[in-house]
Amino acid sequence: MEPAPESFNPWTVVNVVFHHLAAQGLHPTLGGADPGAPAAELLRALGIEPAPEGDRQVGENVKRHLAEIRAAIFGDENGSM
Template sequence: MEPTRESFNPWSVVNVVFHHLAAQGLHPILGGADPGAPAAELLRALGIEPAAEGDRQVGENVKRQLAEIRAAMFDEAGS
């Protein structure tokens, strides 16, 4: 079996790193350079595909919930 490919939003990595540095007493400043590109490269180095829509599991949950809503609406409309 081929393992499923994970994806993750690079901005989530930026957020985690920012809060980690702040918790260590450092004062990171956002501005100047875009941290999204280096965060995406870090994800690729870890074998994770960067994707703006977030991780695969969240996307799958959204698709499932939308399918449930469609089913409920169409079943209700047909009654």
């Protein structure tokens, strides 16, 4: 079975890079150019498909956590607590 292709939100890359630069004492600014497009190209170069919905693994973790909360509050799938 082949694993699902990786996806990642390009804006997350922009955020990480900006925070890294700021931690190094640099002060990046958003100006006239959209940094999302170069971030998406960087992801493609790394073999990761840019996806506006974000990181697939993060989404799966959120779904799993919500299922755990539902089970804790409402009981299992059969309705028992």
